[in-house]
Amino acid sequence: MRPTVHDIAAAAGVSLATVDRVLNQRPGVRQATRRKVEEAIREIGYVRDVAAANLAKSRVYPLVFILPTSDNSFMHGVLEEVKQAVARSGGERTAIRVIEVPAFDPSAIVAALQGLASEKPAGVALVATDAPEVRAAVDDLVAAGVSVVTLVSDLTGSRRHHYAGVDNIAAGRTAAHLLGRFLGAKEGEVAVLAGSMLVRDHRERLEGFAALMAEQFPQFSLLPVVEGRDDPELVNVLINATLSKNPRVIGIYSLGAGNRGLIKSLKESRPQRDLTVVAHELTAHTRSALKDGLIDAILNQDAGHEVRSAIRVMKAKADGLAIIPAQERIRLDIFLKDNLP
Amino acid sequence: MRPTVHDIAAAAGVSLATVDRVLNQRPGVRQATRRKVEEAIREIGYVRDVAAANLAKSRVYPLVFILPTSDNSFMHGVLEEVKQAVARSGGERTAIRVIEVPAFDPSAIVAALQGLASEKPAGVALVATDAPEVRAAVDDLVAAGVSVVTLVSDLTGSRRHHYAGVDNIAAGRTAAHLLGRFLGAKEGEVAVLAGSMLVRDHRERLEGFAALMAEQFPQFSLLPVVEGRDDPELVNVLINATLSKNPRVIGIYSLGAGNRGLIKSLKESRPQRDLTVVAHELTAHTRSALKDGLIDAILNQDAGHEVRSAIRVMKAKADGLAIIPAQERIRLDIFLKDNLP
DNA sequence: AATTTTTTGATTTACGTACATCAGATTTGG
DNA sequence: CCAAATCTGATGTACGTAAATCAAAAAATT
Structure with missing residues (x-):
């Protein structure tokens, strides 16, 4: 059995309430006590049960995809995959919204991103157009505590958490x-x-x-x-x-x-x-x-994989959890006549 | 908010206990009532919250990997990936065990499979050697309610639930x-x-x-x-x-x-x-x-993807849940000098 | 109609965590 | 040293489901 909050409380010699205050960075704990608890957490190797925590919080992850309204099959494919993710959103505790913006138009993306600043979703995935103002808007969102993932096209130099796309x-x-x-x-x-x-x-x-x-x-x-x-x-x-x-x-x-x-x-x-x-x-x-x-x-590049990966990463980053890098690497598929799926 | 057991109870005009009996196929419910509840479940589109259910059950999925003791890099890679999955097992509610058997030896696999019949893990993943007796042993396990996934090498004609490997x-x-x-x-x-x-x-x-x-x-x-x-x-x-x-x-x-x-x-x-x-x-x-x-x-073939996929599938099948086929398709990667990861 | 059997309801506890409240303890400032 | 401020503990409720118990109702049997 993996350790629970009770075990930390016992190990640190404090009450459950104090452990809770430390874990959820609530005020009202002296530095010394806080350290004692954190010590115990490390000692017994406690990791929060995310499923139970999400249940208790009735947590949903509000996620936003910003996609260009391109009239090509690939972008349609991406949109389709997002829709399928929406269909699964119940079981994954996600609430996904799509914002469509004109293609090749940095200002439209910036407007969308700024509109999200007040809404503060848990995560934003966007097909980035490479422009300084987009970079700035992304950085602002990251600073506001939103996890940001670039999709298909990256935005190097920005502070986005992750890029879900091929090299x-x-x-x-x-x-x-x-x-x-x-x-x-x-x-x-x-x-x-x-x-x-x-x-x-x-x-x-x-x-x-x-x-x-x-x-x-x-x-x-x-x-x-x-x-x-x-x-x-x-x-x-x-x-x-x-x-x-x-x-x-x-x-x-x-x-x-x-x-x-x-x-x-x-x-x-x-x-x-x-x-x-x-x-x-x-x-x-x-x-x-x-x-x-x-x-x-x-x-x-597998649009389905990219979308699912982006969702996993946004959720993980929103909770400050680690990802499995190899799992989130988007592969460049090479198809010949003979290995079509 | 997605519907809960309470909503079913209300909709079907029965008590929570009855809903529970139907959901978990416990005895003591008349056919007519059972149908009424199932009807309500369909009507309001209830899906069990697996996270909450697993929490309530303190469920862990005991999984077994049967791997050949081959002295080649690929099998070492598979084993390594399984070990990493073991390291993650806390958060995934899995308890993974590895059984190593001599390579190219059907009888060793059969012995391992038969040994598992009494233990009844939630799932078994095996690198199958293609022999009738292996097929029979796999079918027996499936009949006993264990979810079985073939890994790397398939066993066509058997009743295994899934094949995690390339075409x-x-x-x-x-x-x-x-x-x-x-x-x-x-x-x-x-x-x-x-x-x-x-x-x-x-x-x-x-x-x-x-x-x-x-x-x-x-x-x-x-x-x-x-x-x-x-x-x-x-x-x-x-x-x-x-x-x-x-x-x-x-x-x-x-x-x-x-x-x-x-x-x-x-x-x-x-x-x-x-x-x-x-x-x-x-x-x-x-x-x-x-x-x-x-x-x-x-x-x-990406050993990491195969192992993670096998685990996801074994868990899903153990709960009778659907998988995302595209996600579980193992791709044939083609590497040239220039697209090495 | 009385009895047994089966079916259903009501209620409780639990899982691991979050979050709130209030009382009691400890520390701080004057 | 006392009051005020700060910290800590104890306790309860909630999330959605599982599982158990016991009482009550309904159905089937005699």
Whole structure:
């Protein structure tokens, strides 16, 4: 049996009430007594039974997700996973709310974050846009005692407690590695399609990709980045233009969303061009393109894992508890035709 | 506020005691009343508060892991993860015990399983050896109300509740896909190194690998499988022999353990031979070999995730609760030099 | 209708913690 | 040294469920 508050009281030679005052940092305990109790806690290795404590407090964790209203499958997937988490919220003692903000708009995120300052939820998870004012707003929330987790795209330099997303530099390098080796002895140009260079995760992917290509596969030259704003229509137009303008393109790295447009272009160019393609995010569209051989590999981050991890971390941080780092590491999944889930 | 037992009692027009009798399937309730209560439960959507229930019952989940005493890094990793789970057992209300049995020995597993029949733990997780008598022993345990999870290697046809491990056929196919594409335009022979064809996971990996090679890359011929019994020394000898006997070998798929021996061989052959290698299980040895370019890709199953998943599933099944399937899916990780964790 | 059996209700204690109240003890300041 | 302020103890209630006891009611049996 693990020790209880009663055991601390006995060990420290004080009453239950005093132990309670120390544990819940309530006033009315002399320094000396407080130390004595803390000593006993350490000695017998007491850890608060969170389940019982939450029961006694009728505690619920009010959590907020701030998500961009992007019209792409990946963000829809994230939203879907949050909704499923809402469905489970009873058993997990969470009360989850979603705030949708326009994409690529720092001020909207800032407004949302500031609106939360008074509400003081237990935790906030946000898909961060990389801007100083967002950083400041996040820091303010952290200072106010809210646990903050960045989702999908990080906000380095801020005081956020945790980042639930993949290492995007490694993702870019991995894409380069796959593309380079799949292309093998061929020679030609490689095109890169991004959403926006304003988003940190896209910048990082490009950075990793370009670095490894230069290091390991100098025989392929990179075309200037095409920014499709994660918009399928725009992507389709841009990729068509790129392909017709550059006949030597033999590989494409799509590091953002809006792959529906890319796939359309690939289909149209199919008989004439032999393209090796690495894309991000497993969606219904990219999945079937992978199966059909239009795409050669998909790099993915599991939205479900990210959302569940963010919730676990927000809860743990709200209670000042430790997490299991390995469990919360978001992995970069590599999908080929043959290991689709 | 979610409904409580009191709400059911009120809704069904019965007393708390009757609700309790129905909920915990205690005798002394007429069929008609029982139905009335169950109706109310459904109507108002009551779900038992597991935390409160466990508190009231002072419940602990006695769990048992049956692991083979294999001298390879992967199994050591599994054991290590179980130990870490033991360290967390206080907060998770688990009491975990490990039984070590000789590897590749069905009768030892059967003996262990039968020994547990009287003890009746809440759950048992085992690395199954694929044999009819093991299947029977597992089915007996399931019949006795113990939740059983197979770990790493499955036991199809048995009544185990869950399998916490990767899809090994897909793993083999993925290995073939990577090896085939990495080899590109080259021609030659491919060697396959396994631990033992007695273990289901190894058989399945081979099956997937051979099938995809035949389908997609007929230009490479497969050498007969080499069985290294997951023993580094033996593997080293066997691979050396294979390489010197077959000068046309250009690729190796190592689907089992004992890769320390393989890596030694690769190092020795390095200047003369240009080999493309895909191996399983990320360990200290395979990791550094990947970094050094001796191995081109590593397929991995995360032992930590497997163990934590097995525990979650055993607990849930013991309470007759649902799991989140996506959360419990064990992914096949593909590691290249650039996405190592 | 009387008796036995079965079913139901009312009540209590417990799990480990939180939180509040009030009385009593100890310390502090003057 | 006494009053005031501060600290500590004792006690009770609550959270949602489990489990037990005993009395009362209803049903089934004779």
